[in-house]
Amino acid sequence: MKLQVALDRLPRKECFAVVEAVEESVDFIEIGTGVIKEFGVGIIKEMKQKYPDKIVVADMKICDAGKHETALALDAGADIATVMAFAPMQTVQDCIQTAKKADKRIMVDLLGIRSREKVEELVANGADLLSLHIGKDEQSNGGLDAGHFKLVEGLDNVETAVAGGINQVSLPAFLTYRPNVIIVGSAITKAEDRGKAAQLIKGMM
Numbered sequence: 001m002k003l004q005v006a007l008d009r010l011p012r013k014e015c016f017a018v019v020e021a022v023e024e025s026v027d028f029i030e031i032g033t034g035v036i037k038e039f040g041v042g043i044i045k046e047m048k049q050k051y052p053d054k055i056v057v058a059d060m061k062i063c064d065a066g067k068h069e070t071a072l073a074l075d076a077g078a079d080i081a082t083v084m085a086f087a088p089m090q091t092v093q094d095c096i097q098t099a100k101k102a103d104k105r106i107m108v109d110l111l112g113i114r115s116r117e118k119v120e121e122l123v124a125n126g127a128d129l130l131s132l133h134i135g136k137d138e139q140s141n142g143g144l145d146a147g148h149f150k151l152v153e154g155l156d157n158v159e160t161a162v163a164g165g166i167n168q169v170s171l172p173a174f175l176t177y178r179p180n181v182i183i184v185g186s187a188i189t190k191a192e193d194r195g196k197a198a199q200l201i202k203g204m205m
């Protein structure tokens with residue numbers, strides 16, 4: 001099981017300060033959507049150059065122009081880019097094909113998706129890394145529950161990630177579903193001691 005630290009709503013310098021503090025505990029480094037919007041894909045490049053052995057995830061949240069936006073992230077050095085599951089299937093396919101050509105991957109973000117049929121359609125179209133995600137805004141109405149995990153239960157040749165307000169207290173409930181990737185943002189980036197918080201979470205996995 002891999003730990004992905006999500007860098008969201010942080011100044012440029014802080015993104016690097018967080019990674020420096022948690023480097024030993026994390027496997028994947030996610031450059032958050034807002035961070036990419038604010039600083040551009042140059043920050044992806046700089047992060048990958050600084051941490052070539054880490055998997056860098058560009059949370060592009062692509063929903064159109066799949067080939068172009070995937071290439072933007074991957075050419076900058078990302079190993080994985082994200083596409084929204086609600087995007088047109090053509091966009092999802094274009095992202096997956098573009099990543100495959102570069103020997104890289106696409107994470108399909110299931111934000112807002114509640115239909116198992118839709119998930120199966122995504123898998124039939126080549127999705128092999130799915131992220132169960134409760135977004136920042138949705139988190140005030142509750143977190144991930146058993147119903148969300150049913151969306152991906154028993155799918156063959158599919159890896160799963162989980163994201164959305166995960167912290168040291170809520171983590172054990174997610175671990176029972178054995179996802180491949182645990183994505184943690186605020187519980188690490190807002191912690192007083194980021195290194196310790198990441199170490200604790202990694203130790204629980």
Ligand SMILES: O=C(CO)[C@H](O)[C@H](O)COP(=O)(O)O
Pocket residue numbers: 006007008030032059134135136163164165166183184185186187
């Ligand atoms: O993709 C995201 C927001 O769209 C975040 O990266 C993800 O939700 C993890 O952050 P947090 O643990 O703070 O919820």
